[in-house]
Amino acid sequence: MLRDEQPIVHSFDSVSSTQRAARDLLESGRARVGHIVVADQQTAGRGRLERVWTSPSGGLYATFIVPNDRLLAVRAGLAATRALEALGAAVRLKWPNDLVVGERKLGGILIEADADVARVGIGINLTTSPLGDATNLLDLGVRVDRDALVRAIHSELVAQESEAGILESYRARSATLGRRVRIDVTAGRTINGQAIGIDALGRLLIETGDGVEVVSCGDCLHAPVID
Numbered sequence: 748m749l750r751d752e753q754p755i756v757h758s759f760d761s762v763s764s765t766q767r768a769a770r771d772l773l774e775s776g777r778a779r780v781g782h783i784v785v786a787d788q789q790t791a792g793r794g795r796l797e798r799v800w801t802s803p804s805g806g807l808y809a810t811f812i813v814p815n816d817r818l819l820a821v822r823a824g825l826a827a828t829r830a831l832e833a834l835g836a837a838v839r840l841k842w843p844n845d846l847v848v849g850e851r852k853l854g855g856i857l858i859e860a861d862a863d864v865a866r867v868g869i870g871i872n873l874t875t876s877p878l879g880d881a882t883n884l885l886d887l888g889v890r891v892d893r894d895a896l897v898r899a900i901h902s903e904l905v906a907q908e909s910e911a912g913i914l915e916s917y918r919a920r921s922a923t924l925g926r927r928v929r930i931d932v933t934a935g936r937t938i939n940g941q942a943i944g945i946d947a948l949g950r951l952l953i954e955t956g957d958g959v960e961v962v963s964c965g966d967c968l969h970a971p972v973i974d
């Protein structure tokens with residue numbers, strides 16, 4: 748799909764999750780690559796690592812059905828960030844793909860793939876903050892039309908751009924690079940050190956003092972910022 752083509756949007760008042768709805772629509776042949784699933788609320792929204800994603804009315808809950816590729820996680824975070832920047836929101840990316848303003852979470856991304864097709868789930872707090880340590884666009888002074896934001900994210904997501912350009916733009920918007928971090932890689936194993944880079948596959952490079960660890964997935968915690 749070209750950037751300027753209008754996508755087909757499947758809209759629902761309520762679903763268990765837009766990821767599950769997108770999967771069901773794909774399996775039944777009612778959706779394909781280029782389609783988007785949007786809901787006013789989710790009753791069983793999921794975040795990364797099977798966490799519950801609280802999804803009341805007042806948020807953007809959308810799944811974008813796109814071709815899978817090795818930098819999709821990077822491109823998805825960048826697409827959401829660029830669309831929000833165009834509205835005046837100073838959003839940055841906490842590795843791997845949390846949307847943050849300062850130390851507060853504004854949104855997140857969950858990607859699930861089957862062979863060559865991926866479902867990119869994006870949740871953004873528009874007018875409410877379901878969790879106490881989160882933020883939302885309204886509190887940031889940004890008013891937005893949800894459907895227009897969905898279209899803007901889609902436009903950024905399908906834009907043609909070199910891998911080098913994508914990675915450069917992602918790194919420039921990283922809230923993690925240069926920070927002391929702790930990565931929970933598996934149950935019982937953590938990596939502590941300084942985030943020094945993001946490689947050509949979107950993996951985080953951490954200087955531990957004993958060498959550089961390359962991390963492809965995990966739960967990232969930033970050390971507190973000391974002024």
